[in-house]
Amino acid sequence: MNDIPMAERYFDFFAHLELPTPTLGVDEVRGLMQATFGMSCAVRELGSQQDQNFVVSDIETAAPIGVLKLSNPAFTEAEIDLQDLAAATVAEREPTLRIPRVVEGPRGPMSAWWVTSQGRIHARVITHVSGTTLMGSNYVSPATVSRMGELAAKVSIALADLSHPASVRVLQWDLRHAQRVIATLAPDETDIEVREFASAIAESAQSRLDVVSSRLPRQLGHFDITDDNVIGLPGALPDAVIDFGDVVESWAVNEIAVTVSSLLHHDGLTPADALPAILAFHSIRPLGEDEVDALWPLVALRGVVLALSGRQQVRLDAGNAYADAALEREFLVLRQAASVPFEVMGARIRHALGFAPRRRPVWTAAALLAGLTNAAHLDPGTTSPLNDEGRWLDRTALADAALAALDGGAPAAVVPAWRPRLTGAPARTPAAPATVPTALTLWLAADTTVTVPTDGRLVPTDGGFDVVAGDQVVRFTGVAGPARDRGELPARTEVNVQLVGANSSEVPLRVEPPYTAGWQCLAGDPGPSLGLPASVVEPKDDTLVLRDRVVADVQEHYYARPPRIERGWREFLADVDGRVYLDMVNNVASVGHAHPRVVEAAHRQMHLLNTNSRFNYRVIAEFAERISATLPEELDTVFFVNSGSEATDLAIRIAMAATGRTDIVAMREAYHGWTFASDAVSTSIADNPNALDTRPDWVHTVDAANSYRGVHRGPDAARYAGDAVQVIDDLAAAGTPLAGFICESYFGNAGGVALPDGYLRQVYAAVRRHGGIAISDEVQVGYGRLGEWFWGFEQQQAVPDVVAVAKSVGGGQPIGVVVTRRDIAERYRNGGYFFSSTGGSPVSSAIGLAVLDVIEHEGLQENARVVGAHLKARLVALADEHPIVGTVHGSGLYLGLEFVRDRATLEPATEETAAICDRLLELGVIMQPTGDFQNVLKIKPPLCVSKESVDYFVDSLERVLATGW
Known part of the structure; x- marks a missing residue:
């Protein structure tokens, strides 16, 4: 053999154009495993394009032992040794990566040549790597895309100085030979459109590659770090690299080119979305300028080779389901790679990596038009x-x-x-x-x-x-x-x-x-x-950097990489790039963003007067009268503040003043605000992990009346009222009768969970029996949002003594309102005066009146009822197809979609919910999680939201649940 030229000792694709996979039966494989390796085992076949793979498991425990790889007979023993050496080297040099190795069996390393019914075939069992691949075309997150580039870079560095005689073999996947591979395969392609499209892309890519190819660095590489060949544990990013079957010496940049191409068939992933992988690769293994210029043509050539090779393999091996299933996604890789001109992607990559831009066209001749100075x-x-x-x-x-x-x-x-x-x-x-x-x-x-x-x-x-x-x-x-x-x-x-x-x-x-x-x-x-002046180059947007520098960290913003939103209209928000998002979370803008009637009211009143509420002006009285008219007759006296926190704070103070007591009973898992008193009664651990442990001694709590995941569920939820009444009675018996009881009339913080029927009637009766004040926190759910009812307490057929409301009242203007009975208000007056400088200011009052006018004249409560019912029905239907959907809470346009990992245990799908919200943002929908476990979508869009918009939201959510997050 020594007199055979080196290159001819090893596999050469062009000498073996037809590579049908081995097709040994399960029984034969099982027998050879016993005869060769001394192991009785169960085997299950996996897919492969040119080899044959099996999962090998223990017969008794079914625990996986490893993966049996039957190499294509065309490959030599030296080439198999090369693959094992590469895997061992990466495992040694990159201990953070999980790399499969040859398994030690009862008779030593499980690697041998088998004499089979189909001839001599090399068999080896490599370690089973737990987890899952990114197989299929489901969505991959930006973090996963970035990790793919990181894995490619780490493997590339680990193999950079490795050499082996068999590295000169000629593989169809080595992009150095792409032009020749394509020329060989294209004439046999039976679909003329496919052949012409692929050939045109290949010619264009190759012409650009030829300019730099002679200067591209070469090294040994894996060159198949694709979505199918990385593995991650559930909920974690990929950390394992498998299948070293394509190890060869080639251009080093091919490592990241192959990785990027493998991402392009995933749901919604565009060429620009692959940039995180390139950036991650470059940060570990810097790309040279020639490599940057070669990168996207190589991605496209990989797409052409994949498409033509896959189609050829199916023609040769009609029974190869693995190859057949890959055809569609392989052609999608090619279409995506070709969807943006090579020059454009090259320049975009250069820009992302910080390379100097190519010179753009500049007009140096005389102006073609005159007289535009005054345009x-x-x-x-x-x-x-x-x-x-x-x-x-x-x-x-x-x-x-x-x-x-x-x-x-x-x-x-x-x-x-x-x-x-x-x-x-x-x-x-x-x-x-x-x-x-x-x-x-x-x-x-x-x-x-x-x-x-x-x-x-x-x-x-x-x-x-x-x-x-x-x-x-x-x-x-x-x-x-x-x-x-x-x-x-x-x-x-x-x-x-x-x-x-x-x-x-x-x-x-x-x-x-x-x-x-x-x-x-x-x-x-x-x-x-x-003849016009050149445009001024816009500086890089530093808004988020500035905000992070000067605004307290605790005053958080939505999303890790938020769009810069600078305009709203109805249920839409627009960023500075002109991207329009559907706002499905913003109950602050209750009647819609930038409503003309609200804007005009503010504009007109600002022209007239805006001052503190101690002056005598009519609009504050008119606003108070309009709010009172929406409530039961006895709730006739209004206080104005600036926010929901202040409203609930004042409501608590009113209860204390009216009763001469200080003890308050609040429902657990609720959020009422950030002021001292409203924070004291807030017990949501999502907002404050130490909420229950840090309550002052004058705050007492009752169980969250959550019929889905609380201590009483389903029909047993009727027990919540009795439990709460018992707490109230026990306090009174212990000599600490309560000043008041506060809860949301519709359990808002948990995602719009309705209180059990009759809950407030029973609890309010107990409160009043002991001389306390019943407070209804309507900050989130009041003002028509529930559709069937203008106020949440109406759903309970109960009337509180004090109502606190904000958010919806101002349509975005900071307005908070507390309404109570005159006799209760007078008792608060006996303790001194109340004053809020801008609470009930002329502008706020004018805006408040306009918001009520819009709700009434545009039928927004009815819109909440009709559109909300349609939305809820569509959300409920998602549960039939997607087990992660636990239940749908709420009414009207205050809904909560709760995600769970297990419908029996109700384990919260917290991380999944956050990821789903991030994916929805990519699809143009603003959504955020809520609840103590942050596993509920808080669905509370502006009341004007249309049926078309809620359908788009559910369609987008359905896409996320079907394709991943």
Whole structure:
């Protein structure tokens, strides 16, 4: 054998184009295991494309012993030794990774050549690695994507200096040979469309790769760290790498290219979403500039090889279910890799890694138009007044504003390129829409002909015309007919103007924000080509950095990487990139974000008067009268404060003053506020882990009346009232009669759990029997949110002595209200006066009146009833398909979807709930967890939410539950 050339001693794909897998039967495998390794065992076949794999288990305990790998007969013993050496080296050098090794059996290492019914085949049993792979096309989180890059980098470093004679083997998966592999496989592809698409992508990728390939570093690598070949324990990120079957010497950058390509078929994952893997790889094993330029062409070539090889394998081995099942996702990898131009992804990766950007097109010739100095410059950005009152939803809003500017005497109206536009942006989108214009948009007051530079030329196109000067092109689109041939821009017509390189790929008029830096390698600022000043480069947004620096950490924000939200409208929120989110959690904006009637009331009253509530002005009295009219007749006296915390604090103080006592009974697992008194009666451990242990001695608690997961469940929940009455009676018998009892009339903090029927009637009766005051905390559930009832206590057919309400009252303005009987209020007056500087201020009162008007005139309580019932029915239906759904709480538009790991034990799915909320954000839905275990979705959108919006929410949630989080 020594006289055989080195490269010919080892496997060469081009000499073995047909590689059908071994197909030994289970009985034969079991017998060979006994005969060769002295082991009686159970075996179960796994899938593989070119080998045959089995799970080997103990017969008696069914505990896994390892994975039996039957190598394809085309591979030599030296190549198998290479695989084992690579695995052992990584295991030694990276002890944080779990790496499978050859198992020691009764007769030593379980690795041998078998003589089988299908010839001589190498068999070895490698250690079983517990956990699961990322197999399939379910969702992978950004953290998992990042971990994939980290694993690839660690393995790459561990193998960097390793060598082995068999590393010269020629594998179809070695991307150095991709061009030859594709040329070999493509002619046999029977689907002409697939063949032509794959070949075109391969040619384009290879042409870019050829520029740098001779300079790419080479080393031994795993080159198959894919979603199928990493394993993680339940609830943890992957920490194991398996299947060293493709170890070879190749370009080092192929390690991360292969890993990235394996991610592209996962649900919702776009090329930009793969960047965390590249960043993680680069942070451990830095990529060189040539490697960065080669990376995305290699990702695409991997996609082509996967697609063509998989289809070939299915043709050769029709019974290979593993290969057949992979066809769709392998072709999706190719489509995704090709969905963004190579230049764009290359520039985007360079930007993410901190490499200097490629030079973007810059116009250096004379201006093509004159007289635009006095043009009207329009701003369609998120914070622009152009988008007030929901006008961003009107796709003609920008054109209407431009024509109005022309009517006002402006010679032109201009909207700059490269600044995100909210105007015309869609709502309810599962991914970031294309909101960044690559073109300047122009309207002219009069017909105008462009001035072509002396060394330039005008080229008519299908959509308009190009002005070409050297290697730069100014592209005008939106011009038709004879005007196109003359280079004439018609008056009052929307024209888009791009500046692109002469050899650039087609540049769309709008691109998604994550790719902006990439597209800027192909298109520049068109302003100077029209005689306009260059756009000012926007500084990197440092809002979150600034907030974290100057705002107390304890004053948290939603999400680890929150979007920067700067506009709201109805049930929508918009960030500065023009992405619109569906707000399903914001009961603060009760009647909808930026409601015109509320805005106008505030605006008008601010023009008139805003001062403290000791002055005599009518609007505070009118507001108090309107609130009182919504309540039972005896609740006729109103106090104004600024928040729910202050409202519950004042309600407690009123109870103490009215009774001359200090002891308060509160329900456990509830949150009432952050002031001293409201915090004292708050017992939610989600808000304060030490809540129960740190209560002052004047606070006494009763069981949370939660019929789903409390101490009494289902029909037994009727016992909660009796238990609470007993606590109250016992306090009185012990000589400490209560001043008052406080609870939410609908168990809000737990996710909208209804109190057991009759609970408040029985408890309020006991409170009053001992001379106490019954307080209903309506901060979250009052004001029509429950649909069937305007106030939560109405559901209980009980009337409290004091009602505390906030949030919904002001529609976003800090307003808190306490309403009680006149005699109780007078007893509080006997202890001194009450004063809240801005509580009930003229502006707050005017806003409060407007909110009540909107609820009444727009039928928002009825909307809460109808839309809320539809929403709840759809949420209930999710439980039939998804065991994680424990139950659906609530009524109207105060709902809670509770997630559990086990419906019998009700183990809270806390981490899962947080991850589901993060995934919903990616799909354009704002949602947050609630409850003591943070395992309930708190579903409380603005009362104006539409049926279309709640359907989008449930559809998105259903997608998350089906595809993962």
